[in-house]
Amino acid sequence: MKVEELPQVINILKKHYGNWNVPVKDLATRRGKDPFKILICALLSTRTRDEITAKVCDKLFQRISKPEDILNIPLDELERTLYPVGFYRNKAKQLKLLCLKLLKDFDGNVPSHFEGLISLPGVGRKVANLVLSEGFNIPTLCVDTHVHRITNRWCLIDTKTPQETEKQLKELVPKRYWRQINKLLVALGQKICTPRKPKCFDCPIENFCGKCGVSSAGLLSQSPLA
Template sequence: MRKEDLDKVIGILREEFPKWNAPVVSLIAQKTGDPFRVLVCALISTRTKDETTAMVCKRLFERIKSVEDLYLIDKDELSELLYPVGFYKNKALFLKEIAKELKEKYNSKVPDKLEELLKLKGVGRKVANLVLAEGYGIPAICVDTHVHRITNRWCLVKTKKPEETERQLTKILPKKYWIEFNKLLVAFGQTICKPVKPLCHICPIREYCEYPEAKMQTRAS
């Protein structure tokens, strides 16, 4: 994919997005506008299917509505609420530690700076950037497995690690697209550009893609 095609491609993804399943973190951000819930949901979602994340977040946020609630809840009860997300016991520990840090160091407010978010237990660049973009509306590129896979399939980047992808995208992708890029590509990746057997025959942007199957489908159409 050429950098010059990005405006067209993102325009098409925006048009198609309502037909796809939106990422649960984006839905929570849109519904609540609460960086705390975005942070909690983003942590829960790692290595967990979106439908499981959605179910658990719905149950959890009926019980946990603030940093104080998370700080006070018993660890075992929190673990039960998080089941069956991946590594739910570890995530319960991380969330309890985060609640303690937010309460004691940040006046129970989720930081809006990358370097501060990265100090929180269990928070890496993916989660931190997602909180900035979805929770605060601050331009940041969240590179998860979908963004990493798809941008390499497009040959927009040639990277082996998500951190490398993020660095390259900050140089290639116009800043006006940073906030929505993850949301668009996650929905696209869950619905069309799947990890195994991507649906190139119905892909709305296959003419711009360098993936071999997409190029074959473009020539055949």
């Protein structure tokens, strides 16, 4: 894919996004626009499927809306609430440390700057960028596994790590598209451009995709016409 084709590709993906029933949309509805909820959801979602995270967030958000609420829940009870997200025991401890730090260093508010966010326990570039983008409407590029995989498959970039991908995309992609990339590519990655078996035969942007690293044999065997 050429970078000049990106506006067209984004427009096509936006049109399809509304019709795709994908877990990331459920999760986005749960976390809403509240930076604290976005932060909690993002931390719980690591190594956990979005549909599981969404259910746990539902349960948790009936009880909490601010850092003090998490600190008021006994650890064993918080662990039970977080089950079945992956590493729920570690995440329960991490949430408590995070809330302590928010109260101690940020008056109980989620910081709206990258340095503040990555100073929080368990928060890396991906989570920090997601909170800035979704919670504060700041143009950032949140590169997760879907964005990394798909932009490489497009042949738009050629990178080995999400961090390299973030750097290259920031150089190539106009800032006005940064906030849209994550939402659209996570949905595409959950629905069609899946990690093991991309459904190129069903992909609305196939004409633009270079399919770097995608084996044609694998694609044919997935085709409903094969």
